[in-house]
Amino acid sequence: MKSGLLSQLESVLNKKYILSDDESKAPYLTDWRKRYTGKALAVVLPANANEVAQIMKICAATSTAVIPQGGHTGFCGGATPDSSGNQIIINLKRMNQVREIDIANQTISLEAGCILQVVQEKAAEQGFLFPLSLGAEGSCMIGGNLATNAGGTNVLRYGNTRDLCLGLEVVTAQGEIWNGMKGLRKDNTGYDLRDLFVGSEGTLGIITAAVMKLYPLPISQWTTLVATQDIASTIALLNLFQKRATSLLTGFEMMTSESLALNQKHFPHMANPLQGNPPNTILIELSDHESEEHVKQLLETILEEAFESGLISDAVIATNLSQANSFWQMREHITLAQAEEGANLKHDITIPLSALDDFISQTDALLRARYPGVRIINFGHLGDGNLHYNIAPPPGIDFKAFNLANEKPVHELVYAQVERCKGSISAEHGVGQLKLDGLRAHKGEVAHDLMKAIKKALDPQNILNPHKVVSI
Numbered sequence: 092m093k094s095g096l097l098s099q100l101e102s103v104l105n106k107k108y109i110l111s112d113d114e115s116k117a118p119y120l121t122d123w124r125k126r127y128t129g130k131a132l133a134v135v136l137p138a139n140a141n142e143v144a145q146i147m148k149i150c151a152a153t154s155t156a157v158i159p160q161g162g163h164t165g166f167c168g169g170a171t172p173d174s175s176g177n178q179i180i181i182n183l184k185r186m187n188q189v190r191e192i193d194i195a196n197q198t199i200s201l202e203a204g205c206i207l208q209v210v211q212e213k214a215a216e217q218g219f220l221f222p223l224s225l226g227a228e229g230s231c232m233i234g235g236n237l238a239t240n241a242g243g244t245n246v247l248r249y250g251n252t253r254d255l256c257l258g259l260e261v262v263t264a265q266g267e268i269w270n271g272m273k274g275l276r277k278d279n280t281g282y283d284l285r286d287l288f289v290g291s292e293g294t295l296g297i298i299t300a301a302v303m304k305l306y307p308l309p310i311s312q313w314t315t316l317v318a319t320q321d322i323a324s325t326i327a328l329l330n331l332f333q334k335r336a337t338s339l340l341t342g343f344e345m346m347t348s349e350s351l352a353l354n355q356k357h358f359p360h361m362a363n364p365l366q367g368n369p370p371n372t373i374l375i376e377l378s379d380h381e382s383e384e385h386v387k388q389l390l391e392t393i394l395e396e397a398f399e400s401g402l403i404s405d406a407v408i409a410t411n412l413s414q415a416n417s418f419w420q421m422r423e424h425i426t427l428a429q430a431e432e433g434a435n436l437k438h439d440i441t442i443p444l445s446a447l448d449d450f451i452s453q454t455d456a457l458l459r460a461r462y463p464g465v466r467i468i469n470f471g472h473l474g475d476g477n478l479h480y481n482i483a484p485p486p487g488i489d490f491k492a493f494n495l496a497n498e499k500p501v502h503e504l505v506y507a508q509v510e511r512c513k514g515s516i517s518a519e520h521g522v523g524q525l526k527l528d529g530l531r532a533h534k535g536e537v538a539h540d541l542m543k544a545i546k547k548a549l550d551p552q553n554i555l556n557p558h559k560v561v562s563i
């Protein structure tokens with residue numbers, strides 16, 4: 092039956108776009124963190140929505156499960172197949188055309204396989220900002236960003252990927268094409284299908300194209316690193332910036348000294364320019380469409396006020412673009428430094444800002460009491476209450492052995508504190524297969540049952556990314 096399936100696929104795609112030997116499939120089978128490796132009957136590379144639709148029709152007729160895949164940079168194993176060897180990966184990388192930049196409507200219509208960084212560059216060429224920005228932007232794709240509702244460093248000002256999306260084109264589990272490629276900012280015509288597919292991690296449909304919002308490109312940007320001694324001052328500092336800079340505040344990222352120590356170890360050229368290894372290094376960015384001088388003065392005034400009220404103890408303002416980039420590089424390299432060091436126990440969580448101090452102090456204390464010497468690599472998009480609260484074994488202890496013995500209790504401890512503080516167990520990375528088991532307890536029975544009902548209605552055969560997000 093399975094070789095019959097491959098020959099049916101050959102009626103849709105040129106053979107060279109159906110990868111079925113082990114060597115050509117290998118790069119698509121292991122996730123970025125190397126936590127999951129699966130098997131696949133084939134990896135198919137369609138060139139347009141019609142081809143995706145025909146592939147889905149064949150898969151629906153043969154009850155074959157498909158795994159939609161973009162850049163394969165997701166952190167939850169969502170784009171990795173299971174170990175059966177019966178699933179088909181549909182990788183969208185050949186669908187990488189920008190269809191239109193609509194200047195008057197300030198939108199870009201593009202295919203799902205466009206690399207995020209290319210989208211930013213295409214927008215900038217026309218004088219626009221496409222504000223989605225994250226560490227994997229050189230390889231993640233817009234379809235993957237939409238499917239995971241990715242966050243990143245600009246959420247504070249521009250929102251998640253969901254907030255940037257106006258329209259979608261989606262291939263359904265039955266192989267129909269839904270054309271919702273409208274660039275409308277208002278459209279109250281019943282259930283919002285676009286919002287249903289955004290964040291559904293390939294379990295409800297395959298996103299083949301999208302209409303995304305563009306913004307005027309800022310002409311001035313000022314970036315600073317400041318030192319804070321504790322979380323309470325950090326939140327007060329954020330509130331001060333929100334009050335004084337309002338919408339000019341475009342970045343507010345936190346890096347603890349333990350996170351930056353990892354950077355220092357693996358990327359020694361990334362030294363923190365702040366004095367004395369402060370407990371928290373905060374990266375702040377202001378952007379504006381007015382003169383450079385206006386933003387700089389505003390930044391200096393706010394920093395002065397922060398110094399006077401004791402919220403910060405040191406500050407360095409980037410004097411040029413390359414220094415500003417090096418500040419952002421420090422932030423982005425923490426994820427890479429962790430990957431170099433060993434597989435951390437990761438928690439991508441959100442906590443209401445008002446409970447953040449309580450969460451961090453209690454959870455840090457509980458972890459340090461239970462696992463003496465444990466390293467807490469805590470950093471993230473603090474402006475959104477989003478922490479990457481990751482746990483590494485004490486120096487000298489083997490990662491594999493520590494994780495094997497402690498993964499479950501560490502997750503339980505951290506997630507219990509997340510629930511106590513009314514947070515979320517997945518801020519921006521999604522659920523995938525990593526967080527499938529904990530979801531029912533976290534969402535509550537009613538919400539979880541509604542999710543199952545939606546999945547059953549749209550994909551009754553359970554062939555779209557089965558056993559990811561929600562099992563039916």
Ligand SMILES: Cc1cc2nc3c(=O)[nH]c(=O)nc-3n(C[C@H](O)[C@H](O)[C@H](O)COP(=O)(O)OP(=O)(O)OC[C@H]3O[C@@H](n4cnc5c(N)ncnc54)[C@H](O)[C@@H]3O)c2cc1C
Nearest residue numbers: 161162163164165169226232234235236238242243293298
């Ligand atoms: C260094 C690094 C930094 C990162 N920083 C951030 C960050 O700051 N914020 C953040 O949110 N994430 C971050 N991520 C995670 C990751 O980059 C995002 O989740 C990204 O949106 C995934 O895009 P992708 O194309 O790689 O998707 P993939 O990994 O290929 O897929 C992710 C999920 O989406 C589904 N999918 C993919 N394409 C489609 C499609 N066309 N239609 C339907 N479903 C689809 C897959 O089945 C899977 O479930 C980071 C990752 C790395 C490696």
